[in-house]
Amino acid sequence: MGRESVAVPLDRSLHLSERCNMKIPAGIPRIDDYKTLLTSEDFARIEQYSNRFIQLNRDRLTGYGRKWVADSLHQWSRQWEYPFVFQQVEALVSRTSPRRLRVLDAGSGVSFFPYFLTSTWDALEVTCMDHDKSLAGVYSQIDGNLDESVDFVPGDLRRTPFPDGHFQVIYCISVLEHIGEYERVIEEFQRLLSPGGLLVVTFDISIDGSADIRPKEAQHLLNSLRKAFPVVTQTPDDTLLDAIRDSDILTTQYIAGVDKHLLPWKSPLVSVLSCLRNRRIPRRWGYKNLTCSCHALAKEPCDGSETLEADGNV
Numbered sequence: 001m002g003r004e005s006v007a008v009p010l011d012r013s014l015h016l017s018e019r020c021n022m023k024i025p026a027g028i029p030r031i032d033d034y035k036t037l038l039t040s041e042d043f044a045r046i047e048q049y050s051n052r053f054i055q056l057n058r059d060r061l062t063g064y065g066r067k068w069v070a071d072s073l074h075q076w077s078r079q080w081e082y083p084f085v086f087q088q089v090e091a092l093v094s095r096t097s098p099r100r101l102r103v104l105d106a107g108s109g110v111s112f113f114p115y116f117l118t119s120t121w122d123a124l125e126v127t128c129m130d131h132d133k134s135l136a137g138v139y140s141q142i143d144g145n146l147d148e149s150v151d152f153v154p155g156d157l158r159r160t161p162f163p164d165g166h167f168q169v170i171y172c173i174s175v176l177e178h179i180g181e182y183e184r185v186i187e188e189f190q191r192l193l194s195p196g197g198l199l200v201v202t203f204d205i206s207i208d209g210s211a212d213i214r215p216k217e218a219q220h221l222l223n224s225l226r227k228a229f230p231v232v233t234q235t236p237d238d239t240l241l242d243a244i245r246d247s248d249i250l251t252t253q254y255i256a257g258v259d260k261h262l263l264p265w266k267s268p269l270v271s272v273l274s275c276l277r278n279r280r281i282p283r284r285w286g287y288k289n290l291t292c293s294c295h296a297l298a299k300e301p302c303d304g305s306e307t308l309e310a311d312g313n314v
Ligand SMILES: C[S@@+](CC[C@H](N)C(=O)[O-])C[C@H]1O[C@@H](n2cnc3c(N)ncnc32)[C@H](O)[C@@H]1O
Pocket: 072, 106, 107, 108, 109, 110, 111, 129, 130, 131, 132, 155, 156, 157, 158, 172, 173, 174, 175, 178, 179
């Protein structure tokens, strides 16, 4: 395994217009595709926005940074997941040229990403929902500090206050694998999406079974999504169980070998010491081995057409 850093584009001297773009495939990322993405125009644009967002909101993000991380883009899987979601939304916008598109960031935490989307397309109205009520204060501080704004609605994704068919796009990044009752969330997404609407979902898979979510459960989650949303825009044919056996997929073990700063966890030694200090038996030695997977699905249109049903849309 090489020692090159995959945290930033490999050649920072490349100007945006000199970079190529790649279409990000659904499913589990391959290491070569991941490296190519990091040198792409889309990634550079996203990174530029994210870096500025963090610089402008450093103080406002301190508390959230203690809960998870302040710089969410520079995490092993997010470098792939945000561009995947971005490309799916971009494809929908260029296909339908909507005057207005209501978007739900389901289980949003706090990140630059919903702001990046609204700054890219005027037609987008992004609502962020998370059951962590304390995030409301962070959102209102960030909103007051930027030209673009998003709505934050605290709440549980299993039962939301929005009317049927309210959103034309729902994206849900690394959330479902942490919710035991994800079937209820999937039902809620079905209710909330307008006919022809787009659902983009990403989730982690714990290859060694030490974290959320074991491979068999991940396959079950994907099957449930496919059953509820039979119109698949992008998701691979092979099973997740087959794909995780491949040696060239992106994993946290690979990332640990190239740039540990992209992992959200303490080093294995610090984790063991902290377990011993708290009189707990360490569950394992070394970094957890995770991969992630990304899928784009759609709600069936009423009349078989691709038209999104929403006021103000084409
Ligand atoms: C791993 S974080 C991902 C945050 C964000 N999507 C991102 O891209 O960084 C998972 C988020 O899901 C939220 N969450 C978990 N269960 C939830 C539920 N039932 N309803 C709403 N939010 C939930 C958590 O509070 C947390 O912010």
